[in-house]
Amino acid sequence: MNRSYFSAITLAVAALAAGQAIAADAHTPKTREQVKAELAEAIRTGDIVVNSETGQKANEANPGLYPAKPVVQGYTRAQVKAELAEAIRTGDIVVNSETGQKANEANPGLYPAKPVVQGYTRAQVKAELAEAIRTGDIIADGETGKKLNEIYPQRYNRVN
Incomplete structure (x- = not known):
């Protein structure tokens, strides 16, 4: 594998990993070191896509070159x-x-009746709604799924 091809793959995986990290948890972005460590681990274990058409990963294409994944214990x-x-x-x-x-x-x-799970009280629902409105944690765009605090961050204080 020539160097430019490997570099292109590395950059693509890094961008993908960074994008997934931001999408997964927008409140706590990963550091550059964390992304580099994840990329190094993905390369080491072969957990990077080598065939974009089929989505096949390196450890699936060449299983002998990478460590075996741990076997998950099933039920007895x-x-x-x-x-x-x-x-x-x-x-x-x-x-x-x-x-x-x-x-x-x-x-x-x-058959025996299934136990009824206690739901929220009206007061709990109203309090939760009021908190969501206050923090902008309400979906504003149904197409993208973005919340008000993501579209208008200047209007809402970041609450962690």
């Missing part, structure tokens, strides 16, 4: 059996694959 047989028994007991098992209807929805009288 006993855990799966216990979960299935609980689903059968509560009726949380699909009985109609076309509609996705569960047994407890088809025959609610045969």
Whole structure:
């Protein structure tokens, strides 16, 4: 791989990483050192896209050149059996694959009622709305999803 091609990839990944970092958490931007460290880690592990058409990463194209990803431990047989028994007991098992209807929805009288989760009180909702209006934490542009405090930062104090 020639040097200019590798540099172009490096810059693209850095820009992408920086863009994702800013989009993910606009209130705490990452430092230059953090972005460089993330880029170095992505290059080391092969977690960078090498084929933009397919989205294939370097560690997928050449798995022998990069360290193997840690294997995530799944459920044990006993855990799966216990979960299935609980689903059968509560009726949380699909009985109609076309509609996705569960047994407890088809025959609610045969299964225990699900516990009702307590929602917010009217006062809590009003207080939350008032705080969102005060801080500009309300979506102003449905197309982009930007909030008022992002569009008009001079109108709202940054609250962390």
